[in-house]
Amino acid sequence: MSSNTILKVENIGKQYRLGLVGTGTISHDLNRFWNRIRGKEDPYLKVGDSNNRSEKGKSEYVWALKDVSFKVNKGEVLGIIGKNGAGKSTLLKILSRVTSPTTGLIKTKGRIASLLEVGTGFHPEMTGRENIYLNGAILGMSKSEINKKIDEIIDFSGCLKYIDTPVKRYSSGMRVRLAFAVAAFLEPDILVVDEVLAVGDAEFQKKAIGKMQDISNSDGRTVLFVSHNMAAVKNLCTRGIVLESGKSIFDGRSEDAVKYYLNRQNSLNVLNLLERKDRKGTGEIMFSKVEMLNSEDNSVIELISGEYAKFRLHFIFNKKVNHNDLVFGVVIYDHSENKIADFYSDEMGIKFSNIGYYVDLEIPELMLRGGSYYVSIAVQTNIRVVQQLDVMHRVFNFKIFPGDYWKAGKINRATNVALLNGKFKNEYS
Structure with missing residues (x-):
């Protein structure tokens, strides 16, 4: 090791045996011993599944760690x-x-x-x-x-x-x-x-x-x-x-x-919403999926408090509609189903002259404290009488990690509420 290196890890691996027997059987131990005295490699190091808990293994051995190296x-x-x-x-x-x-x-x-x-x-x-x-x-x-x-x-x-x-x-x-x-x-x-x-x-x-x-x-x-x-x-x-x-x-x-x-941790839970039956509306437009994108346009399900976020709403047209009349809405709830924030395109003064197959809601700073949240979505027309075209509840789950939102060197508390961009002052400041 160099003079400045205090820890060096070279090709570390840790293998465990699955099942009720913790280490190995007598036959396995004898096999290992026989290979060792002949100067050969442990035969069971050549087998073993990767440490993926969600898949059924094909081997009775698993590698909790495999070939990890760093200084x-x-x-x-x-x-x-x-x-x-x-x-x-x-x-x-x-x-x-x-x-x-x-x-x-x-x-x-x-x-x-x-x-x-x-x-x-x-x-x-x-x-x-x-x-x-x-x-x-x-x-x-x-x-x-x-x-x-x-x-x-x-x-x-x-x-x-x-x-x-x-x-x-x-x-x-x-x-x-x-x-x-x-x-x-x-x-x-x-x-x-x-x-x-x-x-x-x-x-x-x-x-x-x-x-x-x-x-x-x-x-x-x-x-x-x-x-x-x-x-x-x-x-x-x-x-x-x-x-x-x-x-x-x-x-x-x-x-x-x-x-x-x-x-x-990209959006593993981006579901095909067209298969959902728990929707309301005429069905002239139907949402197909929702995803959250970060500042690099990567699909994610986790962000840090105060970071840029973009919610992309994908949909299909089942009938020709006037794009100018469309209003899209995104509502954010916490895990206890308390409404935290909502966004509607007409309140923002946005008119859609011509849209393709998705619309984006951009949030420069997602001012949520650390916690678990989910999104509900809606699209409706806004001519004289409001007509719901497609309304869906709990279509996308995401997580926010606490962060130093005010750049004060202090991580904000995790209380599942929105942060407002304010500032405390005293009467002399």
Whole structure:
């Protein structure tokens, strides 16, 4: 490894056996042993399905990770993103030496501290204070070194009242607070953090992300961060890796990695709306599909709060109609069926002189907080008496990730409501 490289991963793979038997049978073990003493490759490394949970496998073995390689430099913050089951946690467990790889090699310099699950490494019968010393000893620190940091750890965790109480009586959030404080303040060379921070409240998540930034910027230490919060990955990480079905499919700047990942989650649920029977209207025009496009005109189902969005409404004509009389509408609801926003072409002063087979609703900044939403659509005529041509409810589902909409260095709250482009002022500003 070069002098600046602190972690090197070469062709890492992790294979598991499906079914009730966790590892292998006696016959498989004997077969492996016989091949090993003859200097031949493990025969079961040549088989195994990719880690795609939605497909029925053809083999009794599966590769949770396959041929993953990358380098991490000192002081770098690496974000690892991907769908559930992509192999992110498996990779972190291998890097943290919780489990060993089936194939490949890992080279590291310095101590690794891991926060993979709630209360990782804590003994439930020991108090919070005792667990701080236990974790410090595991990291190779002396008692005097831990003594210098213990007040900062307790203060950061916010668990002062319960610090001499057994950890088994802590809530999951308290355990995460203490575990993160221990991992961050005992000065590991590499800090590995899984999605476990999502258990903490908004205040703690902000503190934890700020601490990770301090660790990398001020102390020059390395952070590996797994999260489904795309805004946190963009703001915190300098580089990103995208995993899919156990393989690394992208490695680059964190902003590019997030964009690549969101583009990959393209509209898998773009349905043929012509097959839907739950529609109202005369049917002179019928919607065929709806999709959401990002600023690069890629079809997506996930965006970050405040980003550009375009809803494209595809339709067919079953009868000749006067385009000037058409009014298109898009209504956005949250997951509880509360109306969040609606858009109608006539209110915007738009007249359609001649249209093809789709219309676009452009939203320069989709000012929604983080959450799940869906779209309903309508087209009608607007001459004297309104006549509905096609009305459909819940035609497209999408997700918004919280983001730093006001560029204030703070991720907005996820409360499933719209953001208005306003600004607070006091009487002296």
